[in-house]
Amino acid sequence: DVKVTQSSRYLVKRTGEKVFLECVQDMDHENMFWYRQDPGLGLRLIYFSYDVKMKEKGDIPEGYSVSREKKERFSLILESASTNQTSMYLCASIAGTGNSPLHFGNGTRLTVT
Amino acid sequence: LAKTTQPISMDSYEGQEVNITCSHNNIATNDYITWYQQFPSQGPRFIIQGYKTKVTNEVASLFIPADRKSSTLSLPRVSLSDTAVYYCLVGAGQGDSNYQLIWGAGSKLIIKP
Numbered sequence: 001d002v003k004v005t006q007s008s009r010y011l012v013k014r015t016g017e018k019v020f021l022e023c024v025q026d027m028d029h030e031n032m033f034w035y036r037q038d039p040g041l042g043l044r045l046i047y048f049s050y051d052v053k054m055k056e057k058g059d060i061p062e063g064y065s066v067s068r069e070k071k072e073r074f075s076l077i078l079e080s081a082s083t084n085q086t087s088m089y090l091c092a093s094i095a096g097t098g099n100s101p102l103h104f105g106n107g108t109r110l111t112v113t
Numbered sequence: 114l115a116k117t118t119q120p121i122s123m124d125s126y127e128g129q130e131v132n133i134t135c136s137h138n139n140i141a142t143n144d145y146i147t148w149y150q151q152f153p154s155q156g157p158r159f160i161i162q163g164y165k166t167k168v169t170n171e172v173a174s175l176f177i178p179a180d181r182k183s184s185t186l187s188l189p190r191v192s193l194s195d196t197a198v199y200y201c202l203v204g205a206g207q208g209d210s211n212y213q214l215i216w217g218a219g220s221k222l223i224i225k226p
Binding site (some may be wrong): 004009040041042043045090091092099101102103104105106107109 | 145147149154155156157158159162164200202214216217218219
């Protein structure tokens with residue numbers, strides 16, 4: 001079965017810390033995504049990657065960066081965490097075809113204090 | 114880009130059929146319509162996908178009229194375990210570096226005994 005694994009379910013970090021959120025997929029998918037999910041705002045795309053070392057900004061990239069050194073791994077980086085980045089972060093992957101469904105991890109709930 | 118609109122919440126009772134409609138007036142020719150289910154503290158899970166007319170699988174049906182400006186997710190004989198948030202997603206990959214995926218805000222479905 002398809003699997004997307006996020007390294008942490010819950011994280012608590014302090015303002016100003018550098019935070020790494022890791023995501024690994026075992027489906028050899030070309031495309032990977034990072035979303036954040038907030039009450040009343042649904043899913044908002046932060047970044048996506050369509051190949052190793054390739055990335056595209058999503059709708060809300062400010063304050064975030066990403067890294068994709070290997071096909072199976074996509075990392076989201078908060079260079080200097082702020083309280084407004086407290087959220088649920090969801091990683092997803094999708095095969096290269098246009099109508100393939102997204103496969104999500106279980107999310108990382110990040111709290112920045 | 115297509116914008117999706119769906120009801121914020123709805124209630125129903127065990128054993129009933131539930132229909133959730135999503136509006137997507139500006140859907141593009143290449144766009145597919147996909148529905149996801151999300152439980153608390155989990156990532157969204159694929160339910161069903163369609164392009165036009167009717168699609169049925171073991172858990173749901175999806176009705177798409179000829180103009181494709183809306184779609185209706187139908188859940189037959191719901192149970193308490195169907196209590197979740199349901200998301201409508203419109204879009205498709207347009208190529209390796211261009212994914213246009215438009216999420217609805219989600220419909221919270223509460224099933225009562």
